[in-house]
Amino acid sequence: MHGPTADLFADAALQQPPGREQIGEESYVLRGYALPWIDRLLPELRRVLAQSPFRQMVTPGGFTMSAALSSCGALGWTTDSAGYRYTPLDPRSQQPWPTMPDALHEFATRAATEAGFPDFSPDACLINRYVPGAKMSLHQDKNERSYTAPVVSVSLGLPAIFLFGGHERSDKTQKISLFHGDVVVWGGVDRLRFHGVMPIKEGVHPIMGPQRINLTFRTAG
Ligand SMILES: O=C(O)CCC(=O)C(=O)O
Numbered sequence: 252m253h254g255p256t257a258d259l260f261a262d263a264a265l266q267q268p269p270g271r272e273q274i275g276e277e278s279y280v281l282r283g284y285a286l287p288w289i290d291r292l293l294p295e296l297r298r299v300l301a302q303s304p305f306r307q308m309v310t311p312g313g314f315t316m317s318a319a320l321s322s323c324g325a326l327g328w329t330t331d332s333a334g335y336r337y338t339p340l341d342p343r344s345q346q347p348w349p350t351m352p353d354a355l356h357e358f359a360t361r362a363a364t365e366a367g368f369p370d371f372s373p374d375a376c377l378i379n380r381y382v383p384g385a386k387m388s389l390h391q392d393k394n395e396r397s398y399t400a401p402v403v404s405v406s407l408g409l410p411a412i413f414l415f416g417g418h419e420r421s422d423k424t425q426k427i428s429l430f431h432g433d434v435v436v437w438g439g440v441d442r443l444r445f446h447g448v449m450p451i452k453e454g455v456h457p458i459m460g461p462q463r464i465n466l467t468f469r470t471a472g
Contacts, residue, residue, distance in 0.1 A: 266430045271365070274415055274425060277401075277439030279366040285405045286432035288358050289458070292407075295352035296378070296464070299323045302349040303341045305380045311335065317385035318448075324351040326375040326471045328394065335394050337375060337471045351376050359403045359468035366436035368401045373468035381411070381451045381463040389420060389447040392469065400470035401438025407431055407466070408459030409451055416445035431456060 269283040285292065305319035308330045322328060326337040327348040341348050355376055363371035375395075379387070392402055406429040413435060416424040422445065429435065437444060448465075455461045 267428075267433075274427060274435075275437060275441040275444065277367065278415070278435070278437035278441040278444070280427060280429070281362060281365055281434040281436065283430075283432045284362055284365065284434040285358065285407070288354070289407075289432065291354040292358060292405075293458075295354050296466075299349040299352065299378070303327075303344065305378070306343060316387075317381070318387055319380045319385075321378045321380075322376060323349040323355070323378070324373065324375045324471075328375065328377045328471070337394055355466070355468070358405075362403050362405070362434045363401055363436055363438075363468075366401065366403075366438070368436065368438050371400055371403065371468075371470070373400070373403070373470055375469045375471040377467045377469070379465040379467070381409070381448065381465070382461065383409070383451050383453040386450040387448040389414060389416060389424070389445045391443050391445055392467075393443065395469055395471045397470070398442045401436050401442065403468040404435045405466045406433045406435075407464040408456040409454045409461070409463040411451055411463055411465075412449040414445075414447040414449065416447075418443060418445070420445055431459065 267282045272280040303321045305321050307315050307319050309315050310330055311334050329338050359373050360371050411429045413427045413429050414424040416422045451463050
């Protein structure tokens with residue numbers, strides 16, 4: 252077998268068994284943690300995206316991000332020439348972002364608890380869509396009002412290589428393979444660590460199709 256399908260099978264063979272892998276002092280990968288939730292999460296996600304569809308946003312420096320974005324919750328993350336920030340309204344519709352569905356909120360709080368953050372109550376869920384070739388450059392999540400809450404990030408669809416760095420952009424990064432259903436949680440002393448995603452490889456995921464969708468839950472306000 253050759254091509255993207257063969258790559259996908261090769262990646263699936265690398266998939267890690269369920270369990271909690273520590274990747275930092277207060278950071279974990281929860282392998283397959285979202286799998287039992289998928290049937291609850293996907294219909295809710297579809298409803299959110301019907302209301303606030305994916306769009307490509309432009310950085311303050313004028314670059315169009317390769318990942319397309321949407322949000323749900325009281326606050327949504329946006330970027331344009333005026334800067335990076337959270338807004339209560341979807342700038343495209345000038346309406347509030349879709350409410351965060353209960354299933355998503357419950358999922359995120361349980362995942363956070365599993366990683367040692369029992370008081371997590373997210374008010375923002377950023378939804379990133381990566382088609383093959385799309386990536387996310389190394390960055391820190393710094394637009395939230397406080398950094399006491401962790402970030403909970405769930406991967407759906409095509410595999411990705413997540414880069415988990417240190418507190419300086421130039422610090423060495425760990426390369427962590429993430430698969431459909433994996434969850435990464437980082438908080439506490441690790442909350443401001445640089446992170447990013449390498450370009451997604453070609454492929455077609457049996458449930459999600461030719462894309463990777465990532466949900467990141469944060470307490471922003
Ligand atoms: O897609 C991912 O796994 C990470 C997304 C991310 O870094 C972010 O939304 O800040």
